[in-house]
Amino acid sequence: MYTPLIDEMIEKYEYPVLTEEALEAFQKKHHDVVLFFTENANNYPESNDVAIILPEIMKSFEGRITAAVVSRESERPLQRRYRFKGYPALVFLRDGEYVGTISKVRDWLEYIDEFKTMLATSPTPPPAFDLDKICPGSAPVKV
Numbered sequence: 001m002y003t004p005l006i007d008e009m010i011e012k013y014e015y016p017v018l019t020e021e022a023l024e025a026f027q028k029k030h031h032d033v034v035l036f037f038t039e040n041a042n043n044y045p046e047s048n049d050v051a052i053i054l055p056e057i058m059k060s061f062e063g064r065i066t067a068a069v070v071s072r073e074s075e076r077p078l079q080r081r082y083r084f085k086g087y088p089a090l091v092f093l094r095d096g097e098y099v100g101t102i103s104k105v106r107d108w109l110e111y112i113d114e115f116k117t118m119l120a121t122s123p124t125p126p127p128a129f130d131l132d133k134i135c136p137g138s139a140p141v142k143v
Contacts, residue, residue: 001072003041009051013058015067020074027096030066032119034058037070037079039087046105047088054090057111064119065092083126097123 002010010017018026018035027033036054041047058067070078082091086103093099099121102114 002038002069003048003051005048006038006041006051006069009055010069013055013067015069017069017071018074019071020077023068023070023074023078024096026068027093031095032065032099033093034065034067034115034118035070035078035091035093036067037075037084037087037089037091038072039075040072041088044087049105050088050090053105053108053111057115060112061115061119065115081126083129092118092121094123098126099123 001007009015015036016022016026023035034054036050038044038047038051041051054067058065078091079089082098082101084091084101084103088104090102091098092101100118102111102118106114
């Protein structure tokens with residue numbers, strides 16, 4: 001299902017693997033949450049990099065945010081809900097509401113700055129899909 005490196009991260013750090021349905025209950029127990037969307041790490045090998053980086057970043061923010069991994073079968077429905085484009089992705093929620101997303105791999109200081117920003121940001125609706133980036137000449141669509 002995941003790569004050995006991602007499986008090891010899940011086991012070693014006891015990150016829950018959440019389905020779309022289980023996410024609802026999980027959000028009620030945790031104020032600030034970061035969800036790791038791995039996609040198929042064979043197609044997105046950067047997910048293995050995030051599997052190494054995420055636990056180290058979590059140590060820097062210990063007690064302020066809770067990490068979980070999104071189950072493979074729930075990734076696409078939740079991607080549509082949170083409207084991010086790139087993998088791997090870290091989606092931040094506060095009390096179940098969307099705060100923001102970090103897509104792709106970043107350097108260490110960018111991650112630290114982005115985590116600080118996410119923890120200081122109020123929830124907002126997920127971004128609208130911008131069809132102009134997908135189909136030039138189209139107007140942005142609010143979903």
